[in-house]
Amino acid sequence: MTAGILLSGQPQGDRIELNAAGSWTAEYAGAIEPQVEAAIRGVTARSIFINLARIDYLDTYGAWLLERTLRNWTNQGRDARLIGLREDYRGLFEKVHAGTQKLAPAARGPNSIMAMLESIGITMTGVGADLALFAQMMGSLILAFKRVILRPSTFRFTSTIHQLERVGWQAVPIILLITVLIGAILAQQGIFHFRKFGADIYVIDMVGVLVLREIGVLIVCVMVAGRSGSSYTAELGAMRMREEVDALRTMGFDPIEVLVLPRMIALVIAVPILTFLGSMAALYGGGLVSWLYGGIPPEIFLARLREAVSGTTFEVGMIKAPFMALVIGVVACVEGLQVQGSAESLGEKTTNSVVKSIFLVIVLDGIFAMFFASIGM
């Protein structure tokens, strides 16, 4: 196959005949377009004929380029037509000729400063909408919970156990691994710096209080938000995309009761357990490093720990866990149920779910810190 060409003929008075030859196909469209443009500009005759008799192959690309040329000339008030069009290409040409190409101009956005201000405004109203949705979800959850308590037979026990296995049991190994490391790193850094003052022994106070009050629960919540919150959002989102949520609703089930409540209950049970396991693992890691790196034998570590931390320290950490689980779960489910049709929306909501729940967990931790300080815990 040879590339398509447009040959200019000799003008005869006000009339000119151009010859098109070769393959006017997609493959050569890039090469043909400049020739066509040159012809549009270069030909001055009033009446123009394009002879297609020598064209070998013609497809939509070639047909459109010819059509574009004709339209240009016709718009200039000239008489342009095709001759020698093969019968089997006539249908294609008619299809292309029927197209209007009328595309409304793209809506022009405002300038960049306005766009930035606009996006800030949209984000801020979005925060308000998020809070409303959060409150709405909490309300629906409480209502669903009330219904389930009044009619315990409707409680989805199997589903709850299944979710509990996924977010609780299956999360244990990774939580243990990470918290052991965190405890070990805290102890190592503590020993390294405290040693300068000869205060190595106080590393036990630091690790004990920090892990039990703050780090244990925070690390576990961040892990759970990334691991379980994201999967809640993705699952619910995919179910929304495939209209499964609508199907539930039309069958007379409340999606909150069927889908969200078991997940929430599983999370509220699992996170405190994981927090306990995580805190213990972190203390273990801290003790191990104190022994191997700091030369503090385990007996001394334990004795010192007993003095440094009290039941209150432990309680402060554990009380926070179920509330944080609630925040993670509600954010994840709200985001999941907001997913629209596209795959992109699913990804966006999953990201939002993780980012928002981690942010809220930290904010909540701050609020708890103020609360416990003011009641003297």
Add this chain to the structure above:
Amino acid sequence: MAASNTAVIEVRDLVVDLKGNRILNGVTLDVYRGEILGFVGASGAGKSVLTRTIVGLLPKQAGRIDVLGVNLDQAGELQRQEIERRWGILFQQGALFSSLTVGENVEFPIREYLDVSERLMTEIAITKLEMVGLKPDVYRKYPSELSGGMIKRVALARALALDPEILFLDEPTSGLDPISAGDFDQLILTLQRTSAMAVFMVTHDLDSLHTICDRIAVLGEGKIIEAGNMDRMLASQHPWLRAYFHGVRARAGRKAAN
């Protein structure tokens, strides 16, 4: 344009296993230039498997597939790409990229394979959209804003973006109302007649088989049990074929047609 005798797809003794089950067991099939081949078979018989194997989405255990005269096993990377440029595939659900606009979806293969100006690309995309019966306004919309029938049309426009020589259609009329399905059939027929491409159409729609297919191939028990025109299907004594083409729905359809 009548079907000529050059085969654009030649499948010989194809064997495909899926998760340990033998789905296709010695399929031999030709698709000729310029014909519309309707491909039928019971649900789960492996129609989609054959389509997906031909286009290279599934591995095969044995057999040979030639597309446009090229053995796909022996084709190098470049030759394969060259072949892929010359076929278009319409997936059952449309498979439009949901993060791109309709226009970008149609332009996607053009951008990847051809070296043409931005302007020509846009114009071709709009031309294709208008050819499949859509208004140019859809160009800037996102797939999530379209109805099921429109999604199929956009997907067809994308499959046709490079003016392919072979068009694979996976149940093109499923999920469309009878009027839209009929329109879609006519659309495929018109487009096929204008460009003389070969159309390989997996379908369950008896109306499509009657009205636009030049030839029908039937898959059963992992093999092609019959191939030929409609008369041959109606004359066949194979029990499944009798049930399919002489069933209640087929009779009702013929009565309506007469």
